[in-house]
Amino acid sequence: MSIIYLFTKCNMTIISPTIEYECIPLSQLEEREKAVIHVADLSDSERESLAAMGLHEEAAFELCQQGQPCIVQVEATRLGLSQEVTEQIMVRRCGVCN
Secondary structure, three states: OOOEEEEOOOOEEEEOOOOEEEEEEHHHOOOOOEEEEEEEOOOHHHHHHHHHOOOOOOOEEEEEEOOOOEEEEEOOEEEEEOHHHHOOEEEEEOOOOO
16 A cells, blocks of 8 residues: 655645545644644654653644643643644544544
8 A cells, every 4th residue: 555645835644545644733633632643843852852751653642731831641641742842743633533
């Protein structure tokens, strides 16, 4: 199965033969929505810090609170993220999880 990546200025859409996922910034999710991390445009040290707390590519999470800080829950851990960081993390909504 091939996957085609379409890049636009603000977001990315991944298209497969049966599924289409739009990647959006984490900052655009609604509270109580579940999503999966797709990619983060962060420095290596920021990416490593978040990964050490469970927030890494392909990690599923739930948005608990939008704002400053944005609070996400990864498994049993809640993390507070700045708006600057949430705008740089691209996610896919998890239709199966909701």
